[in-house]
Structure formats: structure tokens, C-alpha cells
Amino acid sequence: MTNQPLSSSNPRVDLEYRRKKNVEEMRHQVISFTLMIFLTFIAFAVVALKGFTASFIVPFILLLAAVQVVFQLFYFMHMSHKGHEAPSMFLFTGLFLGLVIVLAFMTIIWW
Amino acid sequence: MQAEEKLTYETWPASPEKSTLEAKNKFLGFWLFLGGETVLFASLFATYLSLKDKVPDSTHHLAKDIFSVPLTLVATMLLLTSSLTSVYAMYHMKNFAFKKMMIWLGITVLLGFGFLGLEIYEFNHYVHEYGHTFTSSAFASAFYTLVGFHGAHVCFGLGWILALMIRNYKRGLNLYNAPKFYVASLYWHFIDVVWVFIFTVVYLMGMVG
Amino acid sequence: MSTYAQKKGFGATVWDYLTTVDHKKIAILYLIAGGLFFLIGGLEAVFIRIQLAVPNNDFVSAGAFNEIITMHGTTMIFLAAMPLLFAFMNAVMPLQIGARDVAFPFVNALGFWLFFFGGIFLNLSWFLGGAPDAGWTSYASLAIHSKGHGVDFYVLGLQISGFGTLMGGINFLVTIINMRAPGMTYMRMPLFTWSTFVASAMILFAFPPLTVGLTLMMFDRLFGANFFEVAMGGNTIIWEHLFWVFGHPEVYILILPAFGIFSEIFSTFSRKRLFGYSSMVFATVLIGFLGFMVWAHHMFTTGLGPVANAIFAVATMAIGVPTGIKIFNWLFTMWGGSVKFTTPMYYAFGFIPSFVCGGVTGVMVATAAADYQYHDTYFVVAHFHYVIVGGVVLALLAGTHYWWPKMFGTMLNETLGKITFWLFFIGFHLTFFIQHFLGLWGMPRRVFTFLPGQGFDAANMVSSVGAAFMSAGVILLLLNIVVTQVKNVKVGNDPWEDGRTLEWAIPSPPPFYNFKQLPLVRGLDALWLEKMEGKKGMTPAEPLGDIHMPNASFIPFMISLGLFIAAFGAMYHVNDKPWAIPVLILGLAVTFGSMLVRSLKDDHGFHIHKEELQDEKGAEA
Numbered sequence: 001m002t003n004q005p006l007s008s009s010n011p012r013v014d015l016e017y018r019r020k021k022n023v024e025e026m027r028h029q030v031i032s033f034t035l036m037i038f039l040t041f042i043a044f045a046v047v048a049l050k051g052f053t054a055s056f057i058v059p060f061i062l063l064l065a066a067v068q069v070v071f072q073l074f075y076f077m078h079m080s081h082k083g084h085e086a087p088s089m090f091l092f093t094g095l096f097l098g099l100v101i102v103l104a105f106m107t108i109i110w111w
Numbered sequence: 112m113q114a115e116e117k118l119t120y121e122t123w124p125a126s127p128e129k130s131t132l133e134a135k136n137k138f139l140g141f142w143l144f145l146g147g148e149t150v151l152f153a154s155l156f157a158t159y160l161s162l163k164d165k166v167p168d169s170t171h172h173l174a175k176d177i178f179s180v181p182l183t184l185v186a187t188m189l190l191l192t193s194s195l196t197s198v199y200a201m202y203h204m205k206n207f208a209f210k211k212m213m214i215w216l217g218i219t220v221l222l223g224f225g226f227l228g229l230e231i232y233e234f235n236h237y238v239h240e241y242g243h244t245f246t247s248s249a250f251a252s253a254f255y256t257l258v259g260f261h262g263a264h265v266c267f268g269l270g271w272i273l274a275l276m277i278r279n280y281k282r283g284l285n286l287y288n289a290p291k292f293y294v295a296s297l298y299w300h301f302i303d304v305v306w307v308f309i310f311t312v313v314y315l316m317g318m319v320g
Numbered sequence: 321m322s323t324y325a326q327k328k329g330f331g332a333t334v335w336d337y338l339t340t341v342d343h344k345k346i347a348i349l350y351l352i353a354g355g356l357f358f359l360i361g362g363l364e365a366v367f368i369r370i371q372l373a374v375p376n377n378d379f380v381s382a383g384a385f386n387e388i389i390t391m392h393g394t395t396m397i398f399l400a401a402m403p404l405l406f407a408f409m410n411a412v413m414p415l416q417i418g419a420r421d422v423a424f425p426f427v428n429a430l431g432f433w434l435f436f437f438g439g440i441f442l443n444l445s446w447f448l449g450g451a452p453d454a455g456w457t458s459y460a461s462l463a464i465h466s467k468g469h470g471v472d473f474y475v476l477g478l479q480i481s482g483f484g485t486l487m488g489g490i491n492f493l494v495t496i497i498n499m500r501a502p503g504m505t506y507m508r509m510p511l512f513t514w515s516t517f518v519a520s521a522m523i524l525f526a527f528p529p530l531t532v533g534l535t536l537m538m539f540d541r542l543f544g545a546n547f548f549e550v551a552m553g554g555n556t557i558i559w560e561h562l563f564w565v566f567g568h569p570e571v572y573i574l575i576l577p578a579f580g581i582f583s584e585i586f587s588t589f590s591r592k593r594l595f596g597y598s599s600m601v602f603a604t605v606l607i608g609f610l611g612f613m614v615w616a617h618h619m620f621t622t623g624l625g626p627v628a629n630a631i632f633a634v635a636t637m638a639i640g641v642p643t644g645i646k647i648f649n650w651l652f653t654m655w656g657g658s659v660k661f662t663t664p665m666y667y668a669f670g671f672i673p674s675f676v677c678g679g680v681t682g683v684m685v686a687t688a689a690a691d692y693q694y695h696d697t698y699f700v701v702a703h704f705h706y707v708i709v710g711g712v713v714l715a716l717l718a719g720t721h722y723w724w725p726k727m728f729g730t731m732l733n734e735t736l737g738k739i740t741f742w743l744f745f746i747g748f749h750l751t752f753f754i755q756h757f758l759g760l761w762g763m764p765r766r767v768f769t770f771l772p773g774q775g776f777d778a779a780n781m782v783s784s785v786g787a788a789f790m791s792a793g794v795i796l797l798l799l800n801i802v803v804t805q806v807k808n809v810k811v812g813n814d815p816w817e818d819g820r821t822l823e824w825a826i827p828s829p830p831p832f833y834n835f836k837q838l839p840l841v842r843g844l845d846a847l848w849l850e851k852m853e854g855k856k857g858m859t860p861a862e863p864l865g866d867i868h869m870p871n872a873s874f875i876p877f878m879i880s881l882g883l884f885i886a887a888f889g890a891m892y893h894v895n896d897k898p899w900a901i902p903v904l905i906l907g908l909a910v911t912f913g914s915m916l917v918r919s920l921k922d923d924h925g926f927h928i929h930k931e932e933l934q935d936e937k938g939a940e941a
Binding site: 132135136139140143144146147148150151154155157158161162165166167245246247248249250251252253256274275278287 | 423424427486490491493494497498499524525527528529531532533535536539540543544545546547549551552553554555558561562565916919920922924
Binding site for chain 1: 120125129143147148154158184202206300
């Protein structure tokens with residue numbers, strides 16, 4: 001909870017401070033949104049341009065996707081705030097186990 | 112703090128989504144649920160990847176034949192933008208600006224419906240253009256199940272947000288419904304997270320071949 | 321004012337339980353329903369042993385035998401062992417952390433009713449054209465070709481009850497993270513609470529793959545999909561992976577709470593702090609994590625290749641290390657303690673050698689190369705019964721005796737309890753020890769009969785006699801319960817006199833708000849600590865005040881009932897019954913309608929006022 005009210009004597013000042021914090025945070029979110037749109041366009045572009053090999057495109061767009069997801073989680077879903085220790089632990093455990101499952105299905109299922 | 116209490120702009124807490132015990136529980140419980148959903152979608156992705164392009168014979172279309180850039184791009188933009196609008200809604204929720212929150216939620220819902228409509232058009236297109244139906248091949252079954260599961264999540268999310276909006280239309284924000292709005296918006300973002308992987312892994316990697 | 325403690329008529333009591341959101345009453349529901357399914361599963365086991373008692377037996381047909389073994393496994397794992405553990409988790413865990421309630425009382429009730437309707441649906445298959453017959457693992461290559469609706473009952477029934485389990489798991493996790501009493505840090509939590517926490521986390525991650533697997537199977541069988549149709553590009557190995565990605569964590573979901581129960585019992589009746597508490601916590605978490613990394617050891621013989629087999633074999637053997645830590649810690653807890661031989665302690669004693677046997681054979685079957693020899697023989701049957709019965713079922717029986725006074729306010733008869741133990745314990749080893757050798761001699765599992773003169777006759781007879789002993793034990797336990805409840809001699813807060821944890825600080829059974837004032841926890845074994853300082857109970861952490869409680873609700877029942885109805889529609893839709901789709905829609909409408917009602921109608925709960933609490937007698941701390 002980054003925007004917890006501070007214990008100043010004037011509640012009005014706290015409120016102002018909080019509003020400012022919220023505005024600042026909103027600006028961060030707009031920036032991350034712009035970046036996400038940008039990344040999406042790049043991902044679509046490398047596929048649409050047909051100039052690249054599959055062995056470049058696949059890891060590259062997966063990387064872009066991972067970056068986008070980090071933006072979503074940490075900014076849009078506020079995981080960068082305090083008080084998200086348990087949520088992030090469980091979410092990342094889920095992600096890790098999910099990766100293990102995908103890896104297994106990609107390697108040891110073949111007929 | 113009591114959930115039913117009438118609050119004003121001045122007394123509205125900084126983190127209304129976590130200011131009562133009930134809200135804290137809801138907040139944490141929902142995040143844990145999302146952790147479980149991650150594994151659910153991972154299992155679906157794993158199934159899709161191992162059945163990708165697995166068709167009975169060469170008359171069936173493969174991933175690179177059916178997916179197209181423009182359709183996916185538009186769908187992605189719709190959903191991505193709806194994620195931003197729901198962030199705006201939560202921004203206004205934290206500032207106790209109920210009307211503005213409702214407007215942004217309304218835009219979110221509209222964008223969501225746009226996405227859903229596009230998906231219905233897309234599925235319809237695959238069925239009639241390519242004979243790519245749910246029962247035509249293992250590849251098709253896996254594709255429709257993965258993307259359809261996501262679509263069902265979108266559908267449920269829309270119903271959820273709409274129900275919240277209608278229910279609270281007249282009474283404004285309080286500490287009983289603020290966590291509900293917050294959790295619904297978390298769900299909406301999670302849908303977008305899944306979509307990022309779907310457009311990358313299913314559509315873009317599908318077009319690459 | 322004691323309106324809360326009024327005597328009620330039978331109808332009112334039933335309604336009370338149908339609508340309850342009180343975790344202690346939900347625990348009793350879990351105990352009754354789980355116990356019922358345990359008896360059904362036990363009956364099926366008896367049928368199996370009667371059929372296999374003598375060669376060439378025709379007690380049941382081959383087809384019926386397949387149904388019985390499938391339902392025995394499925395019932396015991398999903399409908400008996402899990403719910404019975406959930407019963408203890410619900411009854412005890414909130415008390416152990418000093419909470420007045422669970423985090424989501426409504427969801428808790430919903431979890432129970434989903435499990436219950438799923439279980440009923442699955443068992444209705446006996447009367448509606450035949451039970452599932454593809455084994456409890458329901459491998460796709462068999463299951464998609466199974467005639468009739470048996471496997472459909474399996475898929476839909478487990479799907480419904482699986483949702484319930486998932487909700488229960490999330491509820492426990494949030495309860496433990498958010499609702500601990502003042503001073504109850506993570507490293508002061510009793511081991512049963514810790515194991516509930518880890519098992520719930522495993523449920524959260526293990527059930528989604530099962531949900532996916534069951535969904536794919538449902539789509540294949542009922543809606544014409546091709547996930548497992550090899551001719552259409554499908555792949556049956558996917559089911560095996562999804563099932564075991566769930567299935568292996570599942571056995572740890574069962575055994576960890578069992579470890580937790582025994583940890584409480586060892587420490588209580590050795591009258592000594594649990595030896596190596598922090599290493600126990602560490603081992604529990606480590607087992608939970610490793611439990612997800614080993615699933616393919618069930619599939620060594622499918623041909624994963626030497627690299628995958630080696631990785632999964634090594635990971636599996638690694639689990640032996642934290643389990644060994646636990647075994648030694650229990651032994652050292654007793655070492656130098658003042659051991660009291662109560663019925664729960666008998667079970668705890670019996671558990672250690674039995675479970676070690678199961679662990680040792682576990683390492684044997686984990687050896688990939690050797691597993692080609694053991695696979696699909698009675699050796700495997702012996703192995704997993706040694707861990708499940710020797711671990712989980714002994715823990716359930718021990719827990720029943722240990723916490724019965726807390727749940728019902730009466731003490732089960734100790735003499736009968738000890739006789740039950742000996743009957744069950746001897747019966748268990750008689751039944752399953754010989755099966756190791758049957759397996760090594762070459763008897764395959766899941767066969768409905770065998771020919772005379774293969775050297776299997778005597779051993780199978782011994783095994784069946786053992787089953788009779790176990791049945792006698794269970795019947796004696798039921799008798800004990802009936803006698804105890806008829807006599808109805810009430811006991812106080814701490815009937816074992818050696819209670820260490822918070823549940824023994826409050827009346828038996830506890831008032832519905834558990835703690836009048838939340839207790840102040842000053843260390844591990846909070847109540848023991850206070851007792852050692854000569855105090856009678858816990859020091860309150862707060863002044864007496866109003867208590868907020870949730871309202872009872874009938875909606876959980878309705879949501880679950882809707883899915884139960886919808887499942888019939890989904891199933892009979894393949895037979896082109898005209899009513900199938902309407903029934904499916906009706907069921908889903910009931911479910912989603914009830915959910916909508918829940919979300920539209922505000923439910924703020926109610927308050928018990930300070931004055932009422934002061935009037936109530938007997939509730940201390």
C-alpha cells in the first residue's frame with residue numbers, strides 16, 4: 001500500500017498527497033499501456049514482414065509477451081505495491097508449475 | 112471500519128479494496144484463485160501445443176493456413192485497451208469518483224463485447240471457410256477449447272462487471288462494494304494476460320508455422 | 321440470552337445443517353458424508369477380496385469387477401479420504417490458529433455441497449446403467465471406448481466435486497494467511513495447521529490440471545472432440561500426463577495432513593514439544609514442492625525415454641529425504657517423553673513401521689529400470705495401500721479418536737478403540753503384506769480372477785482373511801460411536817488433559833463463535849505454555865466486544881444442485897434424448913441464477929452483542 005495516508009496533523013494535506021500519488025501512478029500506467037501497444041505492434045510486425053526466420057521470431061515474440069505480462073501484473077494489477085507478497089508468491093508458483101507442464105508436454109509427448 | 116458505513120471524499124480510505132477484513136480476504140482469495148487459473152491455462156496451452164497441426168489427413172487446414180494478422184491485431188487492440196480503461200475505472204474508484212468509475216467500466220464492457228463479437232465472427236469464419244470445426248481434428252478441438260475457454264472467461268467477466276454496475280448504480284461506492292469492483296477488474300486484467308499468451312503462442316507462432 | 325442454544329426439532333436441525341456456514345458444522349457434514357463414502361468404498365473392497373479369495377471364483381462377473389475396482393479407488397481417494405481430512409481441517413484448523421471463523425464461510429459451505437452432489441452423482445451410476453469401469457486413473461485409451469455412461473459419471477461427478485475441493489483449498493489458505501490470532505506467527509502454528517496450509521496450496525495448483533483433463537475427456541465422449549482419438553490426430557498420453565500432474569500431488573495432499581495429525585498426537589501424548597519443529601515445517605513445504613516434480617514416475621513404462629525416466633526417478637527418490645526427516649523427528653519426540661498409550665497414540669505407533677514399509681517400496685518402484693518388473697503387478701497395489709492405508713487411513717482413525725471430544729463433546733470408549741486398532745492393524749498387514757509377494761510372483765493387478773495351481777491360491781486367501789479383520793475393526797468403530805453418543809457423557813475443554821494447542825482451550829464442542837475473546841499467543845504450543853505457568857486458560861488479547869458472524873444460507877446447496885441437474889443433461893444429450901439439452905440449460909440456470917442472487921442480495925451478517933456474550937456461561941477465553 002504505497003499510498004497509505006501519512007500521519008500528518010492536517011488530514012487535508014494527506015488527502016492532497018494521496019491524490020497526487022494516484023495521479024502519478026495513473027501516469028505510469030498510461031506509459032506502460034503505450035509500451036504494451038508498441039510491443040504488440042512489433043510482435044505482429046516481425047510476423048507479418050516475413051523477412052525473419054522462425055528460429056528468431058518465436059523466442060523474440062515470446063520475450064515480448066513476457067515483458068507485456070510483467071507490465072500487466074506489476075502496473076495494471078498493482079503487484080508492485082506492498083501487501084502483494086502472498087499473491088505474488090502464489091502467482092509465480094503457478095506460473096512456474098505451468099511452465100514445467102508446458103515443457104513436459106513439449107518434450108515427452110510424441111505419438 | 113464498517114462495510115455499510117456512508118463515506119465521503121475525505122473519509123474514503125487509501126486502499127478501499129483492503130480496508131476491512133472481509134475485503135482483505137476477498138482480495139487474497141481472488142489472487143490465489145488466479146494462481147490456480149494460471150495452471151489451468153498452462154495445461155490448456157500444453158495440450159494445444161502438443162496437438163498443434165495434428166490432423167487426420169492433408170485435406171485439413173493447418174494453423175498457418177487459417178490465422179490472419181488483421182483480425183488478431185484488432186482483437187488484441189480491443190482487449191488491451193479495455194485493460195487500460197478498467198485501470199482508469201479503478202483510479203477513479205480510489206478517488207471516490209463513482210460516476211467516472213462507472214463511465215470507464217462502461218467503456219470497458221463495450222470493448223469487451225467488441226472483442227467477443229469479433230471472436231464469434233472469427234470462429235464462424237473458420238468453420239465456414241476452412242471446415243475447421245470443433246470435431247474435425249484434434250488440432251481443431253484443442254484450438255477451440257483453449258481459445259473458447261478464454262472467450263468463456265471474457266463472457267463471464269462481462270456478466271460480472273455488468274451485474275456489479277447495475278446492482279450499485281443507485282447507491283454509489285462504499286466499502287462493501289469497492290472490493291468487489293476491484294476484484295472484478297483484477298479478473299479482467301488476468302483475461303488480458305492470458306490473451307497476450309494466446310495471440311503470441313496460438314496466432315503469431317501459428318502463422319510462423 | 322441463550323437463543324443460540326435452544327433445543328431444536330428434527331426438521332429445524334436438518335434445515336440448520338442444509339444452510340449452515342459454521343465451519344464446525346460443515347466439518348460434521350464432511351465427516352458424515354466422507355464416512356458414508358468410506359463405508360461404500362470399503363464394501364467394494366470387501367467384494368474385491370471375496371472375488372479373489374479363491375481361484376476361478378464367480379462371485380462377480382469380469383465386467384462388474386472392473387466397475388468395482390474403479391469405484392473402490394475413485395470413492396476412496398476423492399469421496400472418502402479427502403473429505404474426511406477436510407472434516408478435521410474444518411473442525412480444528414480455525415481453532416488452532418485462534419480464529420472465530422474461516423475466511424469464506426459461504427464458499428466453505430459451497431465446497432461441501434459441490435463435493436457431496438458430485439459424489440452422489442458418481443455413485444448413482446450403479447443404478448443408472450453401470451458404474452465407470454476404466455480404472456480410477458481412467459486412462460483415455462480405455463475410457464473413450466468404454467460403453468454406456470459409466471465413464472461419463474466419472475468425468476462429471478469428479479468435475480463437480482473437484483470444484484468443491486478447490487474452493488475448500490482457497491478458503492483454508494486465506495484463513496491461515498489472514499486470520500491468525502494475535503501472536504500466532506507462522507512459526508508458531510501447530511503442525512496440523514501447517515500441513516493444512518501446504519496441502520491446500522497443492523490443491524490450488526493440482527486440481528486445475530485435473531479440471532482440464534476431465535473437460536477434455538468430457539468433450540471427447542459427449543461433444544465429439546478428438547483429443548484422444550488417435551485417428552483424428554489425438555494423443556492418449558495427454559490424459560496420462562494431465563491425470564498424473566494432478567494425481568501425484570493428490571497423494572501428498574492426502575498424506576501431508578495425515579503427517580500433521582500424527583505430529584499433534586506424538587507431541588500431545590509424549591507430553592513433549594515436537595522434536596525439530598522447524599525442520600518439520602521445512603520438510604512439509606519441501607515435500608509439497610517436490611510432489612509436483614515427480615508425476616511421470618507413474619508412466620515409466622509408457623516409453624518416456626531414458627533421460628525423462630532418470631530425471632523423474634531421481635526427483636522421486638529425493639522425496640525420501642524430507643520424509644525421513646519427519647520419521648526421525650517423530651521418533652525423537654517420543655524419546656525421553658512421558659508417553660501415554662491412548663488409542664490415538666496406538667495408531668501413531670502403528671503408523672511409523674507401516675508407513676516406512678510403504679516408503680521403502682516407494683523407492684523400489686521409483687527405480688525406473690526395476691519398475692518395468694513391478695509395473696501393473698500386485699506389488700504396486702501393496703505399495704500404495706501401505707502408504708494410503710498405513711498412512712492416511714490410520715491417521716483418519718487416529719484423528720477421529722483424538723478430536724471426537726472436541727467435535728462432539730463426548731469421549732469415544734478407549735478399550736473399544738484399542739480393540740479396533742488391533743483388528744484394523746493386524747487386518748491391514750495381513751491383507752497387503754502378502755500382496756508384495758503376489759506381485760513379485762507375477763500376479764497382475766486389476767485381474768478379476770486367477771487359475772488354480774499358479775501359486776497364488778494361499779496368498780490370496782490370506783489377503784482376503786485380512787480384509788475380514790479390517791471390516792471387523794471398522795464395524796467396531798461404528799459400534800463405539802453409537803454407544804458413545806447414546807451414553808452422551810459430556811467432557812470439558814481439555815479431555816485428554818495434555819492438550820497443547822488452542823483448540824483445547826475452549827469448550828467441547830466450541831460455541832459457534834469459537835473464542836469469546838481472541839487469545840494472545842505467546843509461543844508454540846500456546847495452551848501448554850500457559851498451563852506450565854500455572855494458568856487455567858489463555859490470556860485474552862482483546863476486551864470483550866461485539867462479534868461479527870455470517871448469516872446462514874441455502875444458496876450453496878442450490879448452486880451445487882444446479883450443477884448436479886445440469887450433469888444429467890450433458891450426459892444424456894449423446895443419446896439424443898429430447899429432454900437432455902433443456903435439463904442442461906435448466907441446471908445451469910439454477911446454478912447461475914443462485915450465484916446472481918448471492919451477488920445481488922447484500923449479506924452483511926449479524927453481530928452478537930457484548931451483553932449476550934456476558935450472559936453465556938462456560939465459554940472461557
